[in-house]
Amino acid sequence: MNIIPGGVTAAKGFQAAAAEANIKYKDRSDMALVYSEVPAVSAGVFTTNVVKAAPVLWDIQLIKEQKTAQAVVLNSGIANACTSHIGEEINQYMAEQAAQALQIPANQVLTASTGVIGMQIPKDKIEKGIPLLKAALSHSTKAGTKAAEAIMTTDTRCKQCAVEIQIDGKTVTLGAMVKGSGMIHPNMATMLAVLTSDISISKEMLQTAMSEVVQKTFNMISVDRDTSTNDTYIALANGLAANSEITENGEDYQTFKEGLLYVSTQLAMQMAADGEGATKLFETQVLNADTEEHAATLAKSVITSNLVKTAIYGSDANWGRILCALGYAGIPFDPSQTDLYIESENGRLQLVKNGLATNYSEEKATQILSAEKVTAIADMHAGSANATAWGCDLTYDYVKINGDYRS
DSSP states (O other), X not given: OEEESOSTTSSTTEEEEEEOOOSSOSSSOOEEEEEEEEEEEEEEEEOOOSSOOHHXXXXXXXXXXXXXXXXXXXXXXXXXXXXXXXXXXXXXXXXXXXXXXHTSOGGGEEEEEEEETTOOOOHHHHHHHHHHHHHHOBOSHHHHHHHHHHTOSSOSSOEEEEEEEEETTEEEEEEEEEEOSSSOOOOOOOOEEEEEEOXXXXXXXXXXXXXXXXXXXXXXXXXXXXXXXXXXXXXXXXXXXXXXXXXSSSHHHHHHHHHHHHHHHHHHHHHHHTOTTOOOEEEXXXXXXXSHHHHHHXXXXXXXXHHHHHHXXXXXXXXXXXXXXXXXXXXXXXXXXXEEEEEETXXXXXXEETTEEOOOOHHHHHHHHTSSEEEEEEEOOSSSEEEEEEEEOOOHHHHHHHHTSOO
């Protein structure tokens, strides 16, 4: 696997663009377009929130009914969620306007929105943005970056990743972008993610890979325990790498899935690190649990604990909060056999051995916890299953950001 610069324009045949439509923001881009020059096999994973935004409902239907898609049009500022039939009509209008500009059918245009819930997107803003997007389409890495910037809301930086893998003697590229900073607790069978690839793969195998990888990546992060109405992860594969089409599980499929897992993991970690108000990426590894499902549940329980998150913010080695969070996860284990460690670029320290505190240095613990990425490791000594989850610290700024988000 070769890590390369870029995002959604890295793969062959994909272009992207950004535009200032002034949907909610002024003096910044707030619409993005990702376009494949040829129809691409499509797959997607979406929020399990009962309240689903208009673009989520549109995408679920199209991906179910259509084998391919050729474009994704996205906007930030207004989520088009809780907008009833009016929002659905506006979403369809956005897809139709993009289709007309690109001269493709409307059922080949997927959509995504993020921002304030309950507001309607003004049609005149869509009419302003779509022609600007069409005019700005480009294969360049810069165009991909601009598209990633356009979908930001409270994000402090754009998030993208790209890799090359070798399949069937061909170089296959995967590139992706994601946004997400708050209302992040994906539970996917206010993150938006688009992945593009030039791989030749069947729709069924692409969907299978997406569904499997999401469980170990985006479903293992949390910023604030709020599952968005808009969570969307779309993949487009246009086949221009000219490898033999992947139609079943085998070596080529596993190689592709490894690439997809890497890209998705990197994006998930970038999201967790950029949580609203966050100063640290907080990772939890659960080792030697009895099952992978239990390991995942335990790891997520730790990274979603507000008490643990505040301790991480304060660089306080309050390990009792970690053990407590493991204990209320609903997974049986023996606390007297549990070991706890903390780790960062500043070192590694065992805090608990067999359920009892070690004679650790508080000064060293504070130093370790002061790094930008902090890892808590819980060894359950109950089996051989492992899992990793990612979150962030909980700071004063999270409350400030969300206290006046609409205004």
